[in-house]
Amino acid sequence: MTWWAWSRGSVGRLVAKERGVKRPTIADIARRAGVSKGAVSYALNGQPGVSEATRQRIIAIAQEIGFNPNSAARALSGATANAVGLALCRPARILGIEPFFMELISGVEGELSARSYALTLQVVADPDAEIAVYRRWWGERRVDGVFVCDLRVDDRRVPVLEELQLPAVVIGGPGHTGTLASVWADDAAALVETMEYLVALGHRRIARVGGLPGLLHTEIRGKAFVEAGERLGLEQSLTVPSDYTGEEGARATRRLLGAAGRPTAIIYDNDVMAIAGLAVAQEMGLAVPGDLSIVAWDDSALCQLTHPPLTALGRDIPAYGAHAARQLLAAIEGREIGAYQDETAHLTPRGSTAAPSPA
Amino acid sequence: MTWWAWSRGSVGRLVAKERGVKRPTIADIARRAGVSKGAVSYALNGQPGVSEATRQRIIAIAQEIGFNPNSAARALSGATANAVGLALCRPARILGIEPFFMELISGVEGELSARSYALTLQVVADPDAEIAVYRRWWGERRVDGVFVCDLRVDDRRVPVLEELQLPAVVIGGPGHTGTLASVWADDAAALVETMEYLVALGHRRIARVGGLPGLLHTEIRGKAFVEAGERLGLEQSLTVPSDYTGEEGARATRRLLGAAGRPTAIIYDNDVMAIAGLAVAQEMGLAVPGDLSIVAWDDSALCQLTHPPLTALGRDIPAYGAHAARQLLAAIEGREIGAYQDETAHLTPRGSTAAPSPA
DNA sequence: CTGAAAGCGCTTACAG
DNA sequence: CTGAAAGCGCTTACAG
Incomplete structure (x- = not known):
């Protein structure tokens, strides 16, 4: 056993060679078209260097025999892998239950597949493992760029990606992204809007159940909650930290x-x-929204499955993912990109919020 | 623009070349160790052909300079991509809300990352697009094998994968998998157990809200439901088709x-x-479980968030994914594998089921 | 036990 | 406009 885990490679390789069905290559096309392999490459890539007639003939043959360029060969000569990476550092049980990531991935995919980019996914146990994955991907040239989720205050991943010069888009912010590109939304503004809505309904004691401490957006929301609580003159504005x-x-x-x-x-x-x-409140015999109003961040379809349905702060997560993908592809192309501000989450009032009943 | 979408490749390539930080290669290691590149390859791969002393020296140098083998070069010489593919054919909104896929992916990942295999994910719009993805992946040699989800009766993907001789593991069954390997669970047995449980509580009119028609497991469950309904002498056993x-x-x-x-x-x-x-029943003023008992298939954490918590049919989905991954890796190595039967889902009674109240 | 060389399938300067 | 050739970074027979 070696210190990295590719010792069994030879087995699969031999077998694949014996078993594999012959895949067409540019050499096959060149032979049938009566041209050089170089000419085939130019023709298929839309490069100058072949006459239009030859190009059309070559493209027709390629289509006919179902040619697809070997991605390893392209990556080896060209240095782009046509793949981007996403490492997710959350326990399986949370990943499964939170619609956020799958929705994000759907949006990312839409952009990527239009450009034939593949998405390489890896679930990691902790930030160190995630950094190791980035170093490995970089060394292996397996991906051309990466998405960074769950940004933290003074995130250790940022300087590593800067050092590797691996194109990256941080999904989160603002700030703490170093020189990396990012997409972000103004959570502070969304939270303030929500609090003003509750205050307008007559609430004076508002609490918040926060996400994982240390995540930047948790901190940003926490700070905005305290500040808005003071500005609005609430009797009480308490945050209890939680973990999603x-x-x-x-x-x-x-x-x-x-x-x-x-x-x-x-x-x-x-x-x-x-x-x-909501279930706890009902268990305790409190009426929602009569005795307690509830607002959920992340307006997934789940919020409409409850009784009463939940008032929620939502935005288009697939679109968020699509924007991130577009940013990353631009970064890979070497274009100058910075921070892209996505839409601010908006409040959808449903049955879980109302004026508080007089005590 | 060419007929497949890799026309911009050249731009990224140039930029990457200019910008890229130098990555260490086996040539660097060979130079520092004073041996040939071949010797380095043998040493790092645990092959015979180098003395133990040389091997240790080479490994030490590789670690020191942070070497990772270029995956494209390995794939090109060895014919294995060290990656497997998963194409998901469901609309984004369903993908997001169903914990099943993320849990499956978590389990798959655990097996794959231990062997440094990457998971390539693609969300597709329909079965034709999915088949096109398999053909492209095969042609590009981008993946060494694939997982097939949402098996249908007489699934069109099966013969295509057989034709391509692309190693594949079907997640579903039994049956309709052709010569492909599979992992499956006995849904019929789990459903019958559930019905017997409800009958024992005193229920005589049991309905079922089914999944997408056409999916094999939907059909299997539907058939089992009808048969068990007759055998148990139910007054009523009606299935209403739905879409998850x-x-x-x-x-x-x-x-x-x-x-x-x-x-x-x-x-x-x-x-x-x-x-x-559950929300509909509560809306209609029916007590759960007094007036209506509810059983959910797929016992995710969601089932414990409701009031009352839901009686559910569950099994270890990450483990299911892990088994599928192990099957696929075995298939890639050329080992003979067939159908692997996973554990049958078991019923966890919670607050949503009880004896029916006398009418 | 070790080295020199061919080859995987592309891309891309470099000659004609 | 086209062809012949080098090169990407590995792996692996084939000689010594």
């Missing part, structure tokens, strides 16, 4: 509702925690 | 509950529809 899971969301809710002077409204940092909070 | 979305699940539920002689229990083909069904 239903269990923790339920626990945080119990803590908030069990205390004296309980809040009349809670804002949750994701939809899963909000749904868990 | 909350909206359709809600509509199907309204239809079932609005009719005369409404069922006292409903089994849903996924958790999302079950949650939607």
